[in-house]
Amino acid sequence: MKNTYTQQFLGFVKTLPLNLDKKASEFNYTNPVLILADAVLSMNRKYEAFVVPRIKHIEKSNIVSLNQLNTIITQGGIESFAHVWNYSDPKRVEILLKLTQRFLKLKEQYGLSDDLETLHKWGKEAKPKEWVMFGVKGIAFTTFQYLRILCGGNTIKPDIHIKRAFLEAVGKNRPLEEIVEVIEETATYMNLQAKQLDYALWSFYSKK
Template sequence: MSKKDFHILHYISKEEILRKLNELGSKNLTKTGHGFSSFGAIPIIKSSQKSTIGFSAKSKEKPAIGLIDIVLSANRNYNKVVEPNIKRIEESYPDLKNFTQLKELMANLTQNDFYNFWGHKDEKKYKTLKNILKSIDQLKKENPLITDDFVLINEWGTKTDLINYKTDPIGSLPNIAIATFQHLRMVFGIDTIKPDQRVKEVLDYEFGLENLSDINTIKAVEQIAEIANLKVITVDQIFVQYGSSYYNQSANKLTIKQIAHNLLELGVDINVISKATLLTKKQIERIK
């Protein structure tokens, strides 16, 4: 699947996309689901729409907290590891709002003290946060008329080139993968998606789109959103909330596919296997 010619309708019909999206959205959030603590056991389409409305609310009010959240979230379980620390930081530091305050806080604390502040002993994330703040200082110099931190990053996120993100002042930083780059854009008001493992798993497991690149993952979700007349972030949230509610792909995917393989060997009809496992026929055919 090349970056230039990818289109989801080459692999799955519009009708099947809408049916599958409706199926995912109609399920209720579970206790493991991202957003459950905020919304409870409501249909995922409703929680995803609520998430969309409030996605940038925190970063508009407190850009510094939004940035901390993004850096901490990379390759971490949000419900268990990140969210509790964000709540604790907000309670302990209610006046921490802008990037300048965050930069000063980092300057005034030792590295170990900062680990205690944000609840993570992770040198890579610590350096990443410092580097992003340095790049933000450069953005401020280049945009002296913009005094609001949220507006500054929103303006950056609007103008930056996703395809060539590695030449961007933030995208070029060490340890800034495209998922973090996209997460930063999302949190600061851009309607896009973060091509993280959860989204890729749902595209594979539910839509039969296996081994997508980061760029094609973004394209796939954008195209699904256009077909369904939804915001891109809403589709992203449907995927994230469904996946975190109903399966851990890294743990369960092989088990389900092994079951499908065993059923095939027993001569069970492929349509029955598809209904029982929720795998698509194409996925089952690849198991043969």
């Protein structure tokens, strides 16, 4: 085991009554707009109560491409986007816009024509250490990791629930990057996808 805490965390996880078969519906988005909106809306908000209703609201708008989203925000203005996701928060709209433009640039760099393919390529190839260079103000490390998951990456999102699980397991806090490493290694030893273990831990601890 590469990390000294992995064995300790593995032993702890095996004592928990986790539902490892349940899968998150948001892992299977086919609309790239919903992927980015979910990541931005999820920052420091309760998922089921806050994010899900707004994702459903966006679905009704029939915005299905990043170019569409970019045009709607840039031409309509930051403030007017509130009705699209039923939420008035200019700062989050700005983050969503910058994120959209970042992926449109990546799409061009990759030489791809499909938004979803672009997001999936990035999600599977991006590494935790690349967060600093990602270049979207407002996207902290935890959101960066969640975005990787939504884009098809096999990793974990070290939010408050995952950090609580880690603290209970090893008795101390560690840097977020190290928590990611430990839980990814643990998932490998359990023959699970990291995001599968992440979701099981999140589901368990968010209800405690």
